[in-house]
Amino acid sequence: MPDAPDLIARTRELIDIPSVSHDEAAITDHIASLFAGMETFTVDRVGANLVARTTFGHAQRLVLAGHTDTVPVNDNAAARLDGDTLFGLGSSDMKGGLAVFLELALAVGRRDITPTVDLTFVFYACEEVAREDNGLLELFASRPDLTACDAAILGEPTDAWIEAGCQGALSVELAFAGERAHSARPWTGVNAIHRAGVAIDRVREWGGRQPVIDGCEFREAMQVVLIKGGVARNVVPDGCTITINHRFAPDHDMDAARATIRTVVGDAFDESNGDTWVDVDTSAGAPPSLGHPLLACLVERSGRAPRAKLGWTDVAFFAEQSIPAANFGPGDPLVAHTQSEYVTRDQLVAAWDTLIGVVTA
16 A cells, blocks of 8 residues: 555645635646646546546446535635644545545556556535535536446545435424414414424424434434514514424435424424425435445445434435445544634545555455
């Protein structure tokens, strides 16, 4: 196994190229320049997305995918090195992961390593914004040939642990009906906020499921995240809307997730009384799929027991295409999007060593 390159230097280089969502052209240009003249790869650019593929003729193909965009700057645009810890916007999410993927690609291009699988490196835009802008979906829609593979690894920050699959996410707006009245004579009306409060209490008290799938324990959650209602200080309100966000394990589909919310709120929500339900966001989950040989190899090479991804990631887009996928990359997910975001040399090297093992197994 070749020694790890200077992954801190490569990550620092990428951090210092601004790439807030919708402004990824410069970093895509830079990544393209690294592949220039490299005969090992076929390189295609689709919008702000770049795909580099080997064509060795191996029996299996592995995609290594990472997003090039970051969240907006929060007084942390420039990279800053403190010992073996690199701070800066996107260091954890996910320019550290991009650096590992790029150095792996360069090692293949220089023939420093000989992979036993064909490799596709996907660098895509707009992961941190709305689904309809996601560069990975753009590639699936316009050039599915570029993303065709047997399995995929997304370089999301996982602290070099395998985070298998992902939870689904469902957000719904429940509007509760009431009847206006003077606040001095509330018995002549129906307080919609009080009616919504019953549902809120039930959501708060819900314990949630913790199903184990492929040895990974998923922990479901349900939260009331928004509320709006009220007319005036002296008026019993005739309407109140709450938004419920439900994160559900991938053994449930969207219909099952809706059924869970309905069961939890129970008769507090009554459509015959004029209450209404609107789906405002739906994102299906993804199963762990760790039985696939390439992902099983990832588990073996990591030397760590995989864990469930408690959140939603783009592995779900691969699942929609019936492609097994897992999250694996350097960086602590708990510091992603924070002002003090960072990645460490040890995290970068751990991800490098594991991936080298997978592609040369």
